[in-house]
Amino acid sequence: MSKLIVGCGYLGLRVARRWIAAGQTVAGLVRNADNAELLARQSVQPIVADVTRPLTLRDLPAAETVLYAVGYDPAGGASRSAVYVEGLRAVLDALSPQVRRVIFISSTGVYAEQEGGWVDESSPAGPASESGRALAVAEAALAAHRLGRLGIILRLAGIYGPGRLPRRAELASDGPLPVAAGQQVNLIHVDDAATAVLAAEAHAQPPRTYLVSDGHPVDRRDYIAELARQLGLPLPAFRDPLPGETTGRRGGNKRVSNARMLAELRVKLAYPTYREGLAAAVGPGS
Secondary structure (H helix, E strand, O other), X not given: OEEEEEOOOOOHHHHHHHHHHOOOEEEEEEOOHHHHHHHHHOOOEEEEOOOOOHHHHOOOOOOOEEEEOOOOOHHHOXXXXXXXXXXXXXXXXXXXXXXXXXXXXXXXXXXXXXOOOEEOOOOOEOOOOHHHXXXXXXXXXXXXXXXXXXEEEEEEOEEEEOOEOOOOHHHHOOOOEEOOOOOEEOEEEHXXXXXXXXXXXXXXXXXXXXEEOOOOOEEHHHHHHHHHHHHXXXXXXXXXXXXXXXXXXXXXXXXXXXXXXXXHHOOOOOOOOHHHHHHHHOOOOO
8 A cells, every 4th residue: 555644753663664564555745855865775666846836746656545744843934833734735636536545734832722631532622822723724634635534633742752852951950940839741652653643544544633743741740850860860949930031842741542552452561551652752963
């Protein structure tokens, strides 16, 4: 079966490697020649194109499974809406009739503030952030498209892994960190996220939406303290943020259930909590 990964980066490349190891043909779309060379060295057919420029998408290869995993790059000059919404529509319009699955990488940021409560796939959306709002519109655009019946939406919790450790830079700050007590963070290791993508292709009956998380929310302060411990850094002190202070917190205060993912997609997590995931991720390049 042929695969097309639109946005073959941190997550997409890991998915590509697994498909290739299983004997599949994989094409990966990236925006520049340097990334295209990286893909070619890993047996991924590179495509240099830009989802915000539909004319560059005219010659997309036929594929039975399409993964849209485009990340937002502020340096790219395009808006989040242009990348997530208009870009997705442009790709959908350019796909061949051969397509049988369209997997869209979204975020748990599409949910409203929950004051520490649980959310699942039936919880109402109500994003507060610009990114969450754009992703919610993109999900609706997929559902409304003629290919929406083939759509599988994966709403990922905070993704982490080698080279991507959320809040790592803050540990170099002087003084207590402005992190409120009792604020929950939801995480998924990048390798487990890749497992969820392959499981969605194999087991989901579209159209369907899944929350992709390890299912073990953690207090933000506990997460940052554990990250410091595993990096061998001094344990940080914390303080409550001042009114209106920017803290880098995103996604609201909620707990994300992964029950549907585990039951329907039969995902077996390699890193069931952030502790195991951090232990695997910390090392050279972290």
